[in-house]
Amino acid sequence: MTNQTDMTEHPENTSERGGHRLLFALKSRGELTAADLARLMKVTTVAIRQQLDRLEGEGLVDFEDRAEGVGRPRRYWRLTEAGHGRFPDRHSDLTLEVLTSVKSLFGEDGLDKVIAAREARSRELYGAAVDTDSPLADRVATLADLRQREGYMAQVEPDGEGGFFLHENHCPICAAATACQGLCRAELTLFQAVLGADTEIRRESHIVSGARRCTYRIRERQPETA
Numbered sequence: 001m002t003n004q005t006d007m008t009e010h011p012e013n014t015s016e017r018g019g020h021r022l023l024f025a026l027k028s029r030g031e032l033t034a035a036d037l038a039r040l041m042k043v044t045t046v047a048i049r050q051q052l053d054r055l056e057g058e059g060l061v062d063f064e065d066r067a068e069g070v071g072r073p074r075r076y077w078r079l080t081e082a083g084h085g086r087f088p089d090r091h092s093d094l095t096l097e098v099l100t101s102v103k104s105l106f107g108e109d110g111l112d113k114v115i116a117a118r119e120a121r122s123r124e125l126y127g128a129a130v131d132t133d134s135p136l137a138d139r140v141a142t143l144a145d146l147r148q149r150e151g152y153m154a155q156v157e158p159d160g161e162g163g164f165f166l167h168e169n170h171c172p173i174c175a176a177a178t179a180c181q182g183l184c185r186a187e188l189t190l191f192q193a194v195l196g197a198d199t200e201i202r203r204e205s206h207i208v209s210g211a212r213r214c215t216y217r218i219r220e221r222q223p224e225t226a
Contacts, residue, residue, distance in 0.1 A: 018041075018043075018047075018051055019051055019054065019055055019060075020086075021041060022037060022041065022048070022051050022052070022055065023055070023060060023061075023079065023083055023086055025037060025040055025041065026061065026077060026078060026079050026083070027079060027083075027084070027087055027153065027169055027170065028153055028155070028169045030078070030212055030213075031064075031076040031077065031078045032076065032077060033074055033075060033076055033077070034048045034049050034052060034075065034077065037052075037077070052077055055083070058082075059080055059082045059083075060079065060080055060082055060083040060086065061077050061078065061079055061080060061083055062077070062078065062080050063075050063076060063077045063078070064076050064078070087153075087170050099111065099114075102114050111182065112182065115182045115183060115186050116186070118183075118186065119186040119187075119189065119190050122190055123190055123193055123194060125146075126143065126146055126190065126194040127193075127194055129142055129146060130142045130143060130146075130194050130195065132194075132195070132196040136163075136164070136195075136199065136218070136219075136220055137164065139194075139195050139196070139199075140156055140164045140166060140195070140218055141156055143166065143191065143194060143195065144156045144166055147166075147168060150172065151170065151172035152168040152169075152170055152171065152172065153168065153169035153170040154166065154167065154168050154169075155167050155169070159217060159219070161219070162219065162220070163217060163218055163219030163220070164217075164218045164219075165204075165215055165216070165217055165218075166191075166215070166216040166218055167213055167214070167215050168207075168213055168214040168215075168216075169212075169213045170213075171207045171208075171214065174207055174208065184206070184208060188201065188203060188216075191216065191218075195218065197221070198220055198221050199218055199219065199220060199221060200218070200219050200220070200221045200222075201216055201217070201218050202216065202217045203215070203216050204216065204217050
């Protein structure tokens with residue numbers, strides 16, 4: 001006979017899973033109030049506040065109270081550096097070690113060749129998936145899907161002017177990109193090549209520079225006026 005307690009999930013397991021979902025929401029959407037989180041996660045505000053109190057005690061989240069018109073200030077919650085650390089870089093230690101060794105042995109030229117080779121491989125992979133004859137919306141959506149699979153927590157948002165924002169809420173190679181800025185330059189070049197010459201791409205925020213996420217604005221290239 002099965003013991004009833006074996007069929008019941010331990011409260012701490014439920015709490016940990018709820019805490020992870022909450023951290024993921026703050027990572028992917030930025031600063032939110034407890035009410036925002038409750039609506040997003042479809043639970044009560046009381047339950048969210050309990051989770052936030054626990055996560056704050058663990059040093060994973062903190063908050064800022066903001067006055068917004070008449071009434072009490074609204075409390076916005078965000079990830080701390082430790083909270084962001086729950087979404088670690090992919091193989092960051094090994095990547096940094098390899099990059100450092102390449103630079104030490106072969107100099108900047110050798111490092112540039114490694115970055116160029118990585119870009120060429122990505123261009124081949126992305127190019128096979130993105131149809132440059134398709135509408136821009138489809139191209140951007142395909143690119144976002146490729147980046148999502150690689151751990152960048154990518155999402156697309158219309159910019160209100162016929163173009164799109166490509167948001168990357170996480171950088172799985174952030175440590176390497178911080179040490180080697182050429183990786184970020186190569187990604188911008190990669191996006192331009194894959195999406196086609198009829199597009200304009202501009203990076204508007206950058207995790208390596210201290211922003212919460214990397215954001216690229218992508219639009220159709222406007223014809224030059226005489």
